[in-house]
Amino acid sequence: MMQEGLDDGPDFLSEEDRGLRAVNVDLQTDATLQVDISDALSERDKVKFTVHTKSTLPNFKQNEFSVVRQHEEFIWLHDSFVENEEYAGYIIPPAPPRPDFDASREKLQKLGEGEGSMTKEEFTKMKQELEAEYLAIFKKTVAMHEVFLCRVAAHPVLRKDLNFHVFLEYNQDLSVRGKNKKEKLEDFFKNVVKSADGVLVAGVKDVDDFFEHEKTFLLEYHNRVKDSSAKSDRMIRSHKSAADDINRIASTLYTLGTQDSTDLCKFFLKVSELFEKTRKIEARVAADEDLKLADLLKYYLRESQAAKDLLYRRGRALVDYENANKALDKARAKNKDVLQAETTQQVCCQKFEKISESAKQELIDFKTRRVAAFRKNLVELAELELKHAKGNLQLLQSCLGVLKGDT
Amino acid sequence: MPHFRQNRLCLREYFNMFNEEENRDTFDIQISVSDPEKVGDGMNAYMVYKVLTKTSLSIFSRDEVCVKRRFSDFLGLHSKLASKYMHMGYIVPPAPEKSIVGMTKVKVGKEDLSSVEFVEKRRSALERYLLRTVKHPALLKDPDVLQFLESSELPRAVSTQALSGAGILRMVNKAADAVNKMTIKMNESDAWFEEKQQQFENLDVQLRKLHASVESLVCHRKELSVNTASFAKSAAMLGNSEDHTALSRALSQLAEVEEKIDQLHQDQACADFYLISELLGDYVRLITAVKGVFDQRMKTWAKCQDAQVMLQRKREAEAKLQHANKPDKLQQAKDEIREWEGKVQQGERDFEQISKNIRREVGRFEKDRVKDFRVVIIKYLESLVHTQQQMIKYWEAFLPEAKAIA
Numbered sequence: 001m002m003q004e005g006l007d008d009g010p011d012f013l014s015e016e017d018r019g020l021r022a023v024n025v026d027l028q029t030d031a032t033l034q035v036d037i038s039d040a041l042s043e044r045d046k047v048k049f050t051v052h053t054k055s056t057l058p059n060f061k062q063n064e065f066s067v068v069r070q071h072e073e074f075i076w077l078h079d080s081f082v083e084n085e086e087y088a089g090y091i092i093p094p095a096p097p098r099p100d101f102d103a104s105r106e107k108l109q110k111l112g113e114g115e116g117s118m119t120k121e122e123f124t125k126m127k128q129e130l131e132a133e134y135l136a137i138f139k140k141t142v143a144m145h146e147v148f149l150c151r152v153a154a155h156p157v158l159r160k161d162l163n164f165h166v167f168l169e170y171n172q173d174l175s176v177r178g179k180n181k182k183e184k185l186e187d188f189f190k191n192v193v194k195s196a197d198g199v200l201v202a203g204v205k206d207v208d209d210f211f212e213h214e215k216t217f218l219l220e221y222h223n224r225v226k227d228s229s230a231k232s233d234r235m236i237r238s239h240k241s242a243a244d245d246i247n248r249i250a251s252t253l254y255t256l257g258t259q260d261s262t263d264l265c266k267f268f269l270k271v272s273e274l275f276e277k278t279r280k281i282e283a284r285v286a287a288d289e290d291l292k293l294a295d296l297l298k299y300y301l302r303e304s305q306a307a308k309d310l311l312y313r314r315g316r317a318l319v320d321y322e323n324a325n326k327a328l329d330k331a332r333a334k335n336k337d338v339l340q341a342e343t344t345q346q347v348c349c350q351k352f353e354k355i356s357e358s359a360k361q362e363l364i365d366f367k368t369r370r371v372a373a374f375r376k377n378l379v380e381l382a383e384l385e386l387k388h389a390k391g392n393l394q395l396l397q398s399c400l401g402v403l404k405g406d407t
Numbered sequence: 408m409p410h411f412r413q414n415r416l417c418l419r420e421y422f423n424m425f426n427e428e429e430n431r432d433t434f435d436i437q438i439s440v441s442d443p444e445k446v447g448d449g450m451n452a453y454m455v456y457k458v459l460t461k462t463s464l465s466i467f468s469r470d471e472v473c474v475k476r477r478f479s480d481f482l483g484l485h486s487k488l489a490s491k492y493m494h495m496g497y498i499v500p501p502a503p504e505k506s507i508v509g510m511t512k513v514k515v516g517k518e519d520l521s522s523v524e525f526v527e528k529r530r531s532a533l534e535r536y537l538l539r540t541v542k543h544p545a546l547l548k549d550p551d552v553l554q555f556l557e558s559s560e561l562p563r564a565v566s567t568q569a570l571s572g573a574g575i576l577r578m579v580n581k582a583a584d585a586v587n588k589m590t591i592k593m594n595e596s597d598a599w600f601e602e603k604q605q606q607f608e609n610l611d612v613q614l615r616k617l618h619a620s621v622e623s624l625v626c627h628r629k630e631l632s633v634n635t636a637s638f639a640k641s642a643a644m645l646g647n648s649e650d651h652t653a654l655s656r657a658l659s660q661l662a663e664v665e666e667k668i669d670q671l672h673q674d675q676a677c678a679d680f681y682l683i684s685e686l687l688g689d690y691v692r693l694i695t696a697v698k699g700v701f702d703q704r705m706k707t708w709a710k711c712q713d714a715q716v717m718l719q720r721k722r723e724a725e726a727k728l729q730h731a732n733k734p735d736k737l738q739q740a741k742d743e744i745r746e747w748e749g750k751v752q753q754g755e756r757d758f759e760q761i762s763k764n765i766r767r768e769v770g771r772f773e774k775d776r777v778k779d780f781r782v783v784i785i786k787y788l789e790s791l792v793h794t795q796q797q798m799i800k801y802w803e804a805f806l807p808e809a810k811a812i813a
Binding site for chain 1: 606609610613614616617620621623624627628630631634635637638641642644645647648649650651653654657658661773776777780781784785788789791792795796798799802803805806809810812
């Protein structure tokens with residue numbers, strides 16, 4: 001329905017938005033590999049992201065290049081990390097959520113249907129509102145896809161991944177079709193098995209204090225972040241609704257102002273003007289809370305899940321290791337297949353130790369990133385709330401001054 | 408219920424402004440409706456309100472009178488005033504609406520927040536009703552009004568079904584329908600009336616629209632308050648589980664800020680409601696009364712027209728009888744002509760009088776409307792200013808906490 005060509009070029013991703021992207025992660029930008037999404041196009045069902053890479057690494061044919069990717073290709077890349085045994089000991093950067101314009105599209109459609117029942121001004125106003133909302137969702141989805149790539153590029157091991165390089169450089173379609181029904185069903189069962197397994201694995205008490213603490217912490221933290229994320233969303237939605245009401249009030253006051261036969265006409269017009277402005281600020285407040293608070297919580301919901309997944313993999317490896325030990329003891333006791341059991345045990349041991357080593361560092365880094373991101377966002381949230389409240393206050397006081405003086 | 412008590416205080420404060428206005432106007436009468444008390448039990452229970460009048464006007468027997476009145480007493484007063492003055496073109500302030508649901512909850516003894524709010528809403532509406540009624544110079548002197556304010560015993564108003572605000576509205580609407588059904592279109596010689604009627608029509612439409620939007624705002628702000636409180640609790644829990652000490656503390660602080668903000672939203676919703684929403688509701692009902700008065704004028708004109716038609720018929724009948732040689736019938740016809748000439752004259756006088764009254768009433772109404780809206784909107788903007796100032800205070804206190812995360 002909507003063709004959104006965002007080739008406004010440099011305007012599209014303003015300074016403010018650039019800041020937005022690094023928001024949830026504290027990343028060292030490294031000259032050897034820099035990735036960003038320089039452009040995006042929203043078509044009927046899909047969004048096309050232009051992934052732009054700058055690199056001094058010898059792996060690539062050029063120093064700077066771009067390719068066009070769609071959401072499914074990001075998911076393919078993410079899944080390839082998850083399925084790669086070598087990366088079992090790392091927190092896999094969470095996959096970006098699917099671009100979801102359904103709600104926004106539905107609203108635009110409803111608006112079109114209701115066009116006859118409102119004045120031309122009202123219609124234009126609401127259309128602008130909804131288009132702005134659409135744009136905001138669009139910018140967010142771009143940001144989230146970009147953050148994923150930046151996290152990969154910043155990771156000392158993942159950045160070297162071959163699939164990642166193909167993703168960045170191969171300028172044809174990766175032909176990664178979405179999962180068909182059978183595959184989706186398989187995934188579903190895999191997850192069921194995993195969570196059942198996860199419960200069993202979590203039950204195994206860890207000898208290592210660090211990991212034991214992390215397990216307890218992450219479990220509780222993940223649940224609490226989930227709750228906060230949902231509640232912040234609800235809060236922000238109410239805020240938007242209130243701003244919409246003020247919009248309607250401003251319009252009606254304007255009509256009253258033009259129709260009134262008494263001195264009130266000037267009064268109504270002035271107040272209508274005031275509410276138009278304060279309404280915009282209220283909408284901005286809701287949008288900023290969404291960016292700095294809701295998105296932050298949503299991101300750490302996904303990251304904490306990825307961290308939990310890491311702990312699960314380690315737990316799984318530990319269980320395998322312990323089982324291999326038991327099997328080796330049995331084999332030695334029976335003096336049967338000892339060599340095989342020894343090899344298996346060694347493999348399990350190595351796997352477990354490798355995961356443990358990198359996992360520890362990953363979890364420490366996770367904490368550092370989390371603290372830095374929360375700090376940045378909470379500070380910015382407070383600063384924006386203050387900015388908007390002061391702006392509101394100034395408008396209100398100046399209007400009051402005029403109205404009181406007008407008697 | 409500490410939450411609600413705070414709201415009550417803010418309501419009183421907001422409504423004192425009505426009394427302040429009256430004093431400044433050297434309109435020397437103060438009325439307050441307070442202390443709702445439940446009398447009786449079960450479905451026969453009712454609320455009784457204290458009506459306190461303070462005045463230096465000589466028409467009152469004392470300068471301070473306190474009486475107890477119930478809701479149906481107010482309805483009874485309005486019904487009497489409407490029947491006495493509406494047909495003369497006086498804009499009689501409508502009484503507050505009856506509410507079966509709201510009242511049932513109170514009767515059944517539900518002590519919850521919604522029934523307490525209902526009683527407060529009603530108390531406030533009754534107070535505004537009386538203040539508007541005594542602001543009208545003719546109504547202030549009316550013996551029924553004086554009796555209502557001063558007399559310790561008041562005869563029970565019966566059949567309050569018909570006397571409810573809705574009942575009166577129905578009466579007014581019936582009159583309007585009757586007018587519409589008239590086959591004779593009123594020959595409006597006075598452009599002022601046509602213009603004014605159109606203006607009130609437009610005003611009615613816009614005020615209803617505005618009222619609906621404000622009610623929606625009140626609803627969403629209350630929702631915002633609840634959701635903010637819920638988020639605050641959640642943030643506190645998150646802070647508890649966070650294992651980085653400084654971040655944990657900052658999250659707890661965030662939770663505290665959000666809790667304070669939820670209270671701000673609650674108070675603001677209260678102001679939205681009691682200042683703007685109720686004012687708009689009052690004016691929507693007032694404009695119905697204004698429209699009713701215009702319709703009364705039409706009815707008066709129709710009556711006058713009917714009388715003229717009758718007179719014409721009587722004259723024609725008399726003319727016929729002139730040649731019929733029936734002296735008795737002729738005399739009767741002449742008597743009837745005189746009777747109807749009198750009625751026509753009366754009708755014309757009534758029409759002139761009601762037109763004059765309406766012009767004056769509308770002038771007064773518009774003046775009051777300008778004042779009311781000005782005062783209320785300024786108060787409302789001041790409440791918004793206060794909210795923003797508090798917001799700034801809370802976030803300024805939080806910012807260093809956020810920066811302290813290391």
